[in-house]
Amino acid sequence: MFGQLRDDPLGLARSARSRRSETLRPRTDRAERVVKSVCPFCAVGCGQLVYVQDGEVSQIEGDPDSPISRGRLCPKGAGTRHFVTSPLREYRVKYRRPHGSEWEQLSLDQAMDMIADRVIKSRRETWQEQDEQGRRLNRTLGIASLGGATLDNEENYLMKKFFTAMGAVSIENQARI
Amino acid sequence: MSAAQNGGAPAADGYRSYYGKPVLKEPVWEPIVPAYFFLGGTAGAAASLGLAARITGNAPLARAATYVNALAITASPPLLIADLGRPERFLNMLRMFKLTSPMSVGTWIVSASGLASGAATALELLGRMPRAKLAAEAAAGALGPFLATYTAALLADTSIPVWHEARRELPFVFAGSSAASAGAASALLAAPPQAAAARRLAVAGAALELVATALMQRRLGFLADPYRRGSAAKLTASSGALTAAGTAGMLVAGRSRAGTLAAGTLLLAGSLAKRLAVFRAGFESARDPRYTIVSQRRRVERRAARSQPSSRR
């Protein structure tokens, strides 16, 4: 209260400031690292800065260096932090057995193994060597895949490479849709 | 324009708004706040009455007024604290002294007069240290009138049209209402022979309140609509009727204990209803954008008319 006597008789400015306000800093100051990223939503490709603190994303905002976005973001881009930390995000493998009515837990390793087995089995069962006219097919239509437009080029590349070698041709993504 | 999207098209009564939404926010205060206005006002006026009675040697009345003051002011802080969003931080109220904030100034007044009243009451009960008691009574009595009127300043110092535009009259309404309630309460406690001054104060206060209310509503013009329509209207009408009846009763009751009891109760109820009416009217006034927009728009037009002969719209 006595601080009001110094150039602030009405107590409207500095004399009302709390200790916390005096020492306040933006939380990005406490980030362990800032990583340059790209917005995961539309195809404009806005630059993002990802701030990491205590092993978690503490802030995501626009990268002013990007000549595309100049640091700006749309609402989705601006909401990216809660996209990667959504309360609905899944962190564990979930498994539903045939005719099951509940999700069950499964280790990642076991899930991977089971999926590999199913790929091999379905491929065997649905393999097409050639068609009725005797034309070479070398393929399976029994395994399909959809997705890729939200993935990295490197991921799409490996998908196309492996599925092609496997003979799976119905490999598709959002570009069709 | 379509039915759905009003697009700022004029409403039926000619003003434009954003989907009819309020410009202002309604207060978050609960009805315990006007209850405090009533109690604080009663305490303040009672303190003054007590002091005057003490000076004039009317000890029974002084005692009665002191008790009224003590009861009312003791009940006040819990009400004030209960209404805070963070009650545990009530002491932050004394972090600053801000002339621009009637609540800040008022908090200091309540605190000071609360201390003084407390001391006076304690000494009255103990029957000790009469000089100190007199000093305490003097302090409480001197602060009393402002304890009764600062709450009106508190309401007037907001952007709510029905409060802010009533800034000249509202303190008189509260002063009168406080006098009425303090007089009535003291008259109830004191023996009829010694309570004449209290009865007179009650009547004078009620009269002041009724007159000030009329003046206030006249000045407010259409801004006083919340007193005529909606949730505050009933309270306004009740307050007026109760106060008028109480006044009349007080005038005819004379030394009749029963009459005083009845009239006093009516006046107390009228005084409380008045605070509630004013309080509710503020909510109505904030909720309907018409009050804010039309009054300000008229002001703009008046200014435009003054600066150039033809106004824009």
Place this chain on the structure above:
Amino acid sequence: MGSNMAECHPVGFQWVMEAKLRGAQLIHVDPRFTRTSAMATRYVPIRAGSDIAFLGGIVNYILEHGREFREYVVNYTNAPVIVDEGFKDTEDLDGLFSGFDEETGRYDNSTWQYAGMEVRGAVQSDETALSGHQVGYGGAAAHMRRGEPPEEDPTLEHPRCVFQILKRHFSRYTPELVEEVCGCSREQLVAVAEALCDNSGRERTSAFCYAVGWTQHTIGVQIIRTAAIIQLLLGNMGRTGGGIMALRGHTSIQGSTDIPTLFDILPGYIPMPHAHEQQTLAEFVQQNASTTGWWGRLDAYMVSLLKAYFGDRATAENDFCFDHLPRISGDHSTYQAALDMLEHKVKGFFLWGENPAVGSANSRLHRIALANLEWLVVRDLVEIESASFWHDAPELETGELKTEDIATEVFLLPAAAHTEKNGSFTNTQRLLQWHFKALEPPGDCRSDLWFMYHLGRRIREKLAGSDDPRDRPILDLEWDYPTEGEQEDPRAEAVLREISGWDTEGRAVSGFGDLKADGSTACGCWIYSGCYAGEENLPARKRPGQEQNWVAAEWGWAWPLNRRILYNRASADPDGKPWSERKKYVWWDETQGRWTGYDVPDFGADKRPDYVPPDGALAEKAIAGRHPFIMQADGRGWLFVPSGLQDGPLPTHFEPQESPFRNPLYGQQSNPARKQRRHRLSPFNPTAGHKGGDAYPYVLTTFRLTEHHTAGGMTRTVPYLAEVQPEMFCEVSPALAAERGLENGGWATIITSRTAIEARVLVTDRLRPLQVQGSELHQVAVPWHWGSRGLVTGESANDLFGLALDPNVLIQEVRGATCDIRPGRRPRGPALRELVESYPHARQERHR
């Protein structure tokens, strides 16, 4: 047009707003008045699906008034080329071009060829029968001498020259016709055409921006073609401020087309091989590439790809493992796959960040299809509707599905977010941008790179030692990537380096010019070749924009070879001089003897403007110095497309599959070559003039909101985004609201022959009734972001649509169907199906 850029690409839209602040005119033509329209200098409402009529009106205006950029048109387009005598236009055949086969619903394009050209064999037309991606192949001009067509008329007067054909074809697209078809006024059409013409030429350029508002039609490719015709006529291609901007929706949807997860192409738009009795690599190359233009090097691209796939196992002796590749024999697109699931032909299904239970047309059909799988792997950040269908699909409520009857085994594997992995996205400008990993994925979350690599590794381990020839391709695969960290995540940079390519010494190549057909180079995607040149991860370049000129060439890397504007040689005149000082971009520097400018020239760097290819020149050397369109066999922009399109060499207005109107131009109602996927679960609404057509009197179109992303899995799960658009709604005009008793903020039920959904009602003047063919038309617009899960839920707009597809790219028509609408919520349980069944379904109508 066809884009709501301010809402769907807001940050990209900053450049539009900047241009507007500098005086540019912004025109928005759209069925709905959107946030983009609100910013526009001029807004023109049109009926959903009538875009070709509107654009055709502009083409006609240009040609009628001689507003074309003559010098550009004569030198840079195929306007002067004479077309085969046998060609018949839609004007001659009441809506069909010559070569249509009523039986198969397909065109034979042999009469669409340049006069005097060798006609392609049947094998070839079969090869190109599926995919519009093959537009870029240089197509018919396979055997052109020196890159020049045999017959040309530079005066553009010859009656069979492309220019005259174009003129005749579009002559009926008068302002009056546009008004009748589109529902805008003729004045509006003329004003737009004038604005475009006034702002094109030497000194000025105009650009078109489109998005899925154009692609999601049975005539989607042809709509874009019409815009291409306008831009070529006005000289707006290959120039700054010009072009046609495809505003793509997903962060790397461009990348997933370039390095495709698509059935009909291999990386770099190389076609997937088709089923043949016997086909060698050389035959494949010969049948799929022209000899002139950059596609003339297909052999090098293909061999390098096979080397990247099969490494040392791919040798000249074994035809570089060409026979390891599977063959396609028809439509294997996602819609066909879903139909096959219903027949139990598809056993297993992988979903990666995609949600067909909400996002694909007729999502109800997709949910039921998922319930008919043996196993399903869903990789996503949250439990999307495509993972939860077995316990919360709306079909459980109607009784069409029962949880205990669903045999599908579901694996939901949590995916890593972009912040949890290294990798590159390719944006809508073909720009590759690297994103760095900020932290390790939590819990079981893994990148898709991890998943694919380790799944592949496990499968290879399980098959190791197999002598089954069918396992050979898997075992021969080059599948050895370095991993890092506790989770053994493959190094994304190593994969990028493989995409870019290396030579025999293992050095990174500098670009596709380095690629060889002899097996001495490997390259995972020829158009991305050079993105790792000099052993540097070029997409990871982040030199601040403010430290560079406006082209910002050192931010990321654009394919091909970091060229930011394609065909930018067209920014200079035939002599290589800038068309104007204002618009200079790339030009010929005579003193240095090379092309220079702000961008990397999209042209032979030292190919003189007056270069004339010698006899027998091949590939890019066969393109003359004055022809900028170096991917085409003749180096020109194609106003008329002799080959590569399934539905005609010129765009023609056809009505959508479902329309309340008959086509006023021709007896042919809809695109004759469109693909209709009929199924018990996917009927069509009867169209105008057929029994029951009037049961669906309104045009239905979908749209997107700024606040949400596609099927909503990425945004309905984000609290702050959920609250700004919390509920599914439909937009209707006050007139329609009055007609059907709809109340703002209340509920409505929208009905098609597929199903009915409910939505809140937003009554708005932004949707206005249009006068079409003399009657008042109402449109109903629905966003498609909602599903049964998330912080906010709602019914899926895609449930309403059928499967009518564009013949070139097999994209569904969801931007112009028909529907009915009534007030109130939809019936619950089995009553929903009863309501839908009470509406008429279309009888079999083949192609007309």
Place this chain on the structure above:
Amino acid sequence: MSPALNLGTKPLGWPQSYGEEAAPRMGFFTDTSICIGCKACEIACKEWNEVPEDNLVFSGQSFDNTGALSANSWRHVAFIEQNVPAATPTAEAELPEELRWLMSSDVCKHCTHAACLDVCPTGAIFRTEFGTVVIQDDVCNGCGYCIPACPFGVISRRERDQLPAAAGAEVAGLGTTHKCTLCYDRLKDGMEPACAKACPTNSIQFGELDELRERAGQRVQELQLQGAGEARLYGEDPHDGVGGLGAFFLLLDDPEVYGLPPDPVVPTRHLPEIWGAAVLAGAALAGAVVAAVAGGRK
């Protein structure tokens, strides 16, 4: 009627109480003519300031599902659909009117003379070294006085029952009032406020107030020259009822159409009147007491 108090064109106590610490006065200029209504400002604000989500209900009011500024929405984009006379009437104008969709991102105005700040009894609200107005959540006791004081209806108190159940668990700042801080913490580090940084079209411009006022003056002139006669500035005049706004606007229609008061006045300007009346009324009360007591002694 006594004249209103002239409070000057600078905030009271600023910059002098800060001495050398004082920074130039910072503010926002929101040019609504280029607002695309994307709500990036709303989201960026909530992300940075960790403001809880509070509403999951469809409003039916154009695309505005936020409704108003509040403790839980520090930016609010208003959407106004209206038919206005066509700017360029065509020869055959079927529609004499054309549709206009106004969008405007509203925010705390950081008034030169801020009612919330003046009436705050605890000093929780204060004028920062940047001349902005900030509520200190560590001081505020939730008395709620600032709420009706604000002429713009910016402030409200955060209560648990306003928030959806999912968010109820760990919400900071319950029971206290909240509003835009102009990203006080970011400003301390020379960073731009989150909303202005995100704004795709630069409709929200952040900077030194003097410079913003100059820029806004040019912009409105430019628009008027282009024929947008309805373009006007709102709150840029330091001589208005609140001494000018630290966050001011370029509007294309009357302020009330956007939900803004047409002529806001800080109640503090009438404080002498208010206090005067309270003292007079107090004196009247004292007089009544004296009279009542004295009356009986005759």
